[in-house]
Amino acid sequence: MDFLQTVRGMRDLLPDEARVLRFIEKKARHIAELYGYEEVITPVIEHYELLAAKIGEENRKRMYVFEDLGGRKVALRPEFTASIARLVATKMASSPKPIRLFSIGSLYRYDEPQLGRYREFWQANYELIGSNKPEADAEVISLTVDFLNCVGVRNHTLKINHIGILRGILEREGVSEDGQNALMQRLDKKDLSGAMIIAEEHGVSKGGLETLKDLFSIRGNDREEVTRRIGETLKDYPEAKEALRNLDEIIDLVRDGGVDAKFYFEASFARGLEYYTGIIFEVYVPELDIAVGGGGRYDNLIGIFGGGDVPAVGVALGVDRLMLAMKRQGVDAPKEQRIKALIIPVNEENISNAFKISVMLRRYNIPAEVEVMRRGLSRALSDASRRNITHVIIVGSKEISEGKVVLKNMERGIQEAIKIEDLPNKIGS
């Protein structure tokens, strides 16, 4: 009976997990509001070509692709960015810029399942569209940090780089876009020697290879030192130098703005997605060796979809990995509303009275539940105390004949007979 197991890579989220996921979702919406990002809801299924355009070779291979009954080649979305770029290139083409868009939902990648890597996972995604200015990049970084703090995840680090540095060098060296992308894919896999081989194969000069080698060895937390060392390697590459200046400007804004971001600079850091043109970053916490979020600037994607020259920058936080980070750091989501009143009919004659009282209490917004298992009073009471129910209403014939019930306050351990119409006041306060 294999069909009783979830499909490999798919998970059920049981109440405690679903509660944490919805908590993160709530915080994601709060951040969207705080920063002025409006929600859009795009379909899970899109044309394969749209999703595959700039997703990168590795991610492309992992897409769920199929032909629908109408013979269309479609895929389950592996990310939001392509769908958002489509929207901006079409239905929202005439919307005034900037456009700030937020999305949350499930995504699909045929990744090898392991801790924190699933085939169905969730992202909270934010895109800021229309500005190529550093303050837009700084906003997305600030938003990312606020989000992490807001869900209670601590000790986060942003691994950061500017893809324009590498592209600036490779462009000068005459490496084709395909060659550049192939090299980035190697870097994304941390295969530095593989990247060097590709550079050589694509005719990078001896000096160019030296520069790349030097560049790839630069990493660290010390911003001044890292940027100085990167700067030194870029003497002959003005476009790459310009990219470094851009990175510097963004970091200055973030720092001067008082954003509580801890950066780790890594000059060999590239991302698997191919649309990035500017800063790129990933979010890490010490408890996990996989990123809990990632983003960057992509100034050409909307243009590729026919939307003209519209720059953009964005980030996606991995909700499932945030859940793991919270768990590892001992952060729990608050229990929102718990059942306040359990109504126990002491005998069968009072089942309908108990039911009626539950309907009435819910009208007053008091979470209420009837004992539906027909357990005896003492078993029902011990169940109520195990579940931290605050009030038990015992419905017996004698009290009912006087229009009353027995209300037991479980926290204080006291009980009294009170009029049914007084229940909402007594429990609600």
Ligand code: HAM
């Ligand atoms: P990404 O780095 O591919 O970026 O994904 C962002 C986050 O989604 C990752 O850091 C991770 O937390 C989560 N994630 C990715 N794959 C999985 C998986 N198999 N299981 C669990 N979580 C996963 C993007 O998707 C870009 N669209 C982000 C972006 C928005 N760039 C600009 N705008």
